[in-house]
Amino acid sequence: MAIKTIREVINETLAQEMRRDPRVIVLGEDVTGGRGGSSGVDEAAGGVFGLTAGLAAEFGHKRVIDTPITESAIIGAAGGAALTGMRPVAELMFIDFVGVCLDQIMNQIAKFRYMFGGKATTPVTIRTMMGAGMGAGPQHSSAIYPMLTSIPGLKVVLPATAYDAKGLLATAIRDDDPVIFCEHKALYTESGEVPDEEYTIPFGEARIAHEGEHITVVAFSRMAVFATQVARKLAKEGISVEVIDPRTSSPLDEGAIFDSVEKTGRLVVVDEANPMCSMASEVASLVACEAFECLRAPIAKVTAPHTPVPAHLELEQEYVPSPARIESAIRRVLDADAAPVAASG
């Protein structure tokens, strides 16, 4: 099987879905790039990070649509096209730009199906880049996906591997509800084995990123990658960490989390979002409310602080939950438990 990066598989999946279904269109800023430019180059960019490269050449400009910088119109138009038979994939360059078009997301596309009495479908996929790690400053680096997760009607997808990115994007595009597909910009070069043929991964089914017995770590997006690194490291010490990557924050695979915590009795939740009303809070509350009897130690949360993302690279690094902080939270939870690790397995 070929090794592909997340960047490559997103491009490949968009092309496959567009071939498969003529209703799939792509729209956004510079998804082709260079329209109206002096060079006459037909595709000058293919997306600001090249994710939509080659699509315009294959599918033409009625299906790969360069828009002005006009986020409310992009998302609103995607919603309107979806109501009338298309399956738009709208690109919102950075998730921070949700601020510009939140009405179209939360009051319009998220609500159509419900408020129209189930008589409308809104098959919009919003692909958006999120996360810190590039020194891009406070308005290009946030991970506000929990805010979107809180909105009924939206599905929120957080791929952490290349394999998942392909299957989840295909599911998103074929889904009849609006989906926010959050691409972590620090994960674009993550690679793994990915089949050439198309496949889907159902929403609401977690991936067990690392199997373990002593402690459960629920981690989203890039944090699942960090947590897996920590689990591999601690395995050498005999500490057996189970890493759950929910893959979608809405719908959330509660069952996988309960099953794991039932086995381990200990929970750490890792989230790059700010701590208040985060997925870390949500998962901690879920387990505290519904599976309290399983817990042998207090739950630990590892999150970004309650601040915007600073521009300074070292401060940004301090902002992002690190493998070291995840490891220390794991050790803290294990230490808080009177029963030794060896006896708990």
Add this chain to the structure above:
Amino acid sequence: MATIDTATLREAYWRMRAIREFEERMRREFEAGTVPGFIHLYCGQEAVAVGACMHLRDTDYIGSTHRGHGHCIAKGCDIGDMLLEIYCKDGGLCNGKGGSMHIADMAKGMLGANAIVGAAPPIAVGAALSAWSQGTDGVALAFIGDGASNQGTVFEAMNLASVLKLPMIFMYENNGYAEFTGVSYHCGGGDIAGRAAGFGMPATKVDGTDFYAVYDAMGKAVERARAGEGPSAIEAVAMRWYGHFQGDPQAYRSKEELAQVRRDGDPLIKFREQVLADRTLDADTLDGIDAEIRTLIDKHVERAKAAPNPPKEALYSDVYVNY
């Protein structure tokens, strides 16, 4: 065209040269890998920022864009403190927490560069509202790229300014491209200034590489604003010399266009030719400014590179509560 006194011309040249030297140095430093994050260079558009800001006082306000270095210098921000910010160092204008796309200086009426396209005009309208409500003769100006000219926020800001007759100037900077997309593609109707006119305000289109043209148009707009007659718009056309961000390969632009822009659209050369022809400034004065600026930028870049990082605790400050 109004006559401009020598001191104003000298200062205008100083600021334009400072912007050019600053940006060219940032370009080289970015290529050498010393500058963190993204930078968006202002070369080619110097006369727009300076032609506009020469009419403004520290008590007037501007709202800026992601391409904000030139606006900051034109509005009088300290160049050394700007460089500290771009290098994200302690003591930078935003203490290293904003970086290039967020430089702000409240003491100078600079309400922030902005990484959200089209976000500044409503904020600048708020500053104009503040002056209007308090009865000062202060004015506010928003710089708006051709790309931003399509954002709903810009239309809403214009309408509000028009309805309230606010002391506001909408300074469109048409630099030919919204990121990688040409204005002929992205701007419906193609007449940016005409859109502002639709809100009932005077709107003129000028050559943004001609300091005198911008200065003249801005003079009228500021006079109108200070007199309480309401907002104006100016569309200044000045192509950018470099990419959307530094490192952008600019496949969308032809070599011919890039060469032509430099050949015909260098605001500093135009200014120099004009003042020498008019005998308002002499070559020695201009050359002296060039040398002064080179030394100044050099000194401040070295200082910024050597400056200490913000302390780790800075991550947790400037929020009202921590969790």
